[in-house]
Amino acid sequence: MAKILIIGTGGVGTIAGLSLTQHGNEVTFVVRSNFEELKKTGYNIESCDHGDQTNWKPHRMVNSVQEAIANDKNYDYVLVAMKALPDVFSTADIIRPVVESSPNVAIVLFQNGLNIEEPIVKAFPNNVCVSGVSMIGSTNLGAGEIHQAEPDYVKIGYFDNGSDKAPQEKRAKEFVQAYGPKFAHYVDDVVYHRWRKLLYNATFNTICSITRMDSGRLWLNGVSDSLIRPAMGEIRAIAKADGHILTEEDEDYMIDSDGEVYYKPSMLVDVEKGNLMEMEVILKAPLDVAKKYNVPTPILSVVYELLKCLQFQLKEAKGMVELPEKLERKSALH
Template structure:
């Protein structure tokens, strides 16, 4: 057998950083494809999973008892020149005030080899990764999967479907990036029960997701109302639809036409009978810092750069930053300022 054949049939080495609900289901999809050997980096659930494995109830994969990926570790491993990771997948929350993602993943990245895959919320989260790892392919995958994990028990209720694309690295050939993109999607889809859809311009799909995430998430976190109640109590026409109109205008200024019917489409994608507490509200409930910057802050930075007026979103961001400050201070991550702080956006 030739070396080329060995390389094409060998399992790809994949590291998944952040095996909560979403991360665990990413591990399951990749491992069950038979095309990847997955190492999962766990934190609070490490001892539980090492001893007992994951207990999973999945709408896609069924019930899995005592399930583990190929390897479980409690820290990001140092890259091995003789057996480098082919893919490093990040599913941990992206909170710049708390986590320096490039610094966290750096030990596992082999220059010119490892492809970095971002299963994270937010808009324009890729440039800091490209800056830190200029010789590596970066894939981006805004996901809509619904999965929750608690001490090794995972409930997966919404189908695993997402778009994935390469965020172009100008120092790399686009055909090489495309090959890595298609290989990863092929691996992910290998189990036959999930669907990763390859797209040409992933930024468009990040704008579409932030149209919901950048409005509903902050509004629910600020009001402490779920996705349906915030609409029923008058928020839909006073803040949600106007806020979405501002987000559509930012996207248009950035070169992305989301369509005349997109606001109606996005709102109707969350029917009143499907009320739930979005991730930012869940974070507030738990006293955890939120993904405020990557979801709303980054969109407003584009607005400022493009000269788009966003009074609804500006006010929303101000309130969101106050809540974030309280959450960070409660964790001892910031101290009470001695003088009035400023913002780099507003």
């Protein structure tokens, strides 16, 4: 039995909490939105893997990280399933009180993107960092309604913090057992799996957001081949420079992965909901690697600039950007 603190209880985090609970662990949720209501009613979950649940609650629900550590100072794992938005907040800062009060805690990152582990390992070099690449299709419909329609399948490995590998591997494998080996799978090279997921996320996810169009319409319109595929080629080239081989078969698999439905990737759903996009970890991170190895990224660089515009609008709508009434731009015309 492990004691697990989960921060971020949306579609991914809640199902993780359910599976961890069902496998006999003691799970605490940090719930920031709708805390009072959720504490009363719990979650209503439709899950193709973990069964349907009415008014389900984990062992404990708290309103903040401070409250979590006031209750317990011996967490075995802190699982982070919030959105990764390093341009807005630092995950390391959020979990710092947990790591300081539970010095042996392993940090488990169930977030999108690439190299999200680096700032964690840098901030907490003595803690094991477990990295999870979740393939689940689970949606937070709001007010504690969670709908998991696609299988729970998460690849788990450790992100090397530079210390002895054996204990790091051991903690990662223990987490796999805690989560349930039917759903969690240990992998040696979790970074490879992050790259592989980027094949989809850095291309379909970003371009569907910019165009506000689902992947089915992109495919019908010929853009899967004319733009998405060459963009995937750029990801493959960057991954290769970084020592990870993604194949043409991986590319084919991702091009068709949404099958016969008109699927809206997560970032497009975020745009439609007015949420900020995880563009820094999904696109900026591989572009930074490209820069390091001088890999040309003509398509993805343009996509990034356009996403910046979209993020600017999302931030403006949230009141995070202040606009001057008049621009200090001098026209020769006027």
